[in-house]
Amino acid sequence: MANDIVGGYMQLFSDLLTKIRPEEIDLAANALRHTRDNGGLVYIAGNGGSASTATHLANDLAKATKSSGMPPIKALSLSDNVSWLTALGNDEGYERIFAGQMENFLGPDDMLIVISASGNSGNLVQAVEMAKAQGVTTLGITGFTGGKLRELVDLSIWLPSPSGAYGPVETAHSLVVDLIKECLMADRPTVRSTS
Numbered sequence: 001m002a003n004d005i006v007g008g009y010m011q012l013f014s015d016l017l018t019k020i021r022p023e024e025i026d027l028a029a030n031a032l033r034h035t036r037d038n039g040g041l042v043y044i045a046g047n048g049g050s051a052s053t054a055t056h057l058a059n060d061l062a063k064a065t066k067s068s069g070m071p072p073i074k075a076l077s078l079s080d081n082v083s084w085l086t087a088l089g090n091d092e093g094y095e096r097i098f099a100g101q102m103e104n105f106l107g108p109d110d111m112l113i114v115i116s117a118s119g120n121s122g123n124l125v126q127a128v129e130m131a132k133a134q135g136v137t138t139l140g141i142t143g144f145t146g147g148k149l150r151e152l153v154d155l156s157i158w159l160p161s162p163s164g165a166y167g168p169v170e171t172a173h174s175l176v177v178d179l180i181k182e183c184l185m186a187d188r189p190t191v192r193s194t195s
Contacts, residue, residue: 009168016143016159016172024157025176029183031111031137031155032061032073040109042075045098045127049170050115051079053177057113060181067188078102078127098127106134113139115177117169119147119158128152141176143169 035042042061046054054077061075078098079085088100102112112131114124119142128138128149140146140153143161150156157176161169 012161012165013168013171016161016168017175019159020172020176020179021157024155025179025183027155028113028139028157028180031139032180032184033187035109035111035137036071036073038109039071040074040107040111041105042073042111042113043078043098043102043106043127043131044075044113044115045078045124046115047079047121047123049166050117050173051077053115053170053173054079054113056174057115057177057181060177061184064181065184065187070187073184095122095126098123099130102127102130106131106136108135110134111137111139113141114149114153115141115173116147116149117143117166117173118163119144119149121149124149125152141173143173 032042044054044058058075058077061073066072078101081101084101085097088097092100112127114128116124119140125148128140129152131138137155138153139155139157140149141157142150143159143165144163145160146156146158150158159169159172
């Protein structure tokens with residue numbers, strides 16, 4: 001039984017890897033460079049497993065891409081402030097947990113990245129709508145059919161997949177955000193040896 005499960009999962013995951021387009025990774029990295037160079041803040045949001053990916057990306061953007069002589073990327077995962085997130089959910093509804101945080105800070109040079117297997121999470125849709133109303137660049141990283149987010153965002157990284165294949169899609173999304181980080185790390189100045 002395990003052979004069938006592992007084989008099926010790996011086949012689907014392998015198929016997803018062929019759907020990662022370098023040009024979409026490049027567009028995402030360029031948008032992040034633009035946000036960095038203009039002093040903007042990058043907001044990242046997701047639900048469930050995608051919330052973990054959002055946190056991972058925020059860490060990698062703020063820490064791993066940091067380099068002497070270059071401005072840092074200011075990145076924040078909207079999934080991380082549990083007390084604010086739950087207060088918004090309790091008082092204003094779950095659809096407001098991300099938009100409610102952003103409206104306190106959102107500026108024209110900022111960027112919003114949303115990560116969702118289905119692309120249909122109401123709280124992510126509402127966050128993108130708020131960002132777009134403020135002229136903020138939006139990037140959606142989605143799976144399945146891409147859902148509403150795929151059509152709503154400015155930039156899209158979509159990995160078409162069977163609906164319900166959360167595990168392989170979320171694992172592939174982790175690779176996507178790592179590739180974006182790797183592109184940005186390549187910007188760091190090369191240190192030349194003087195010896």
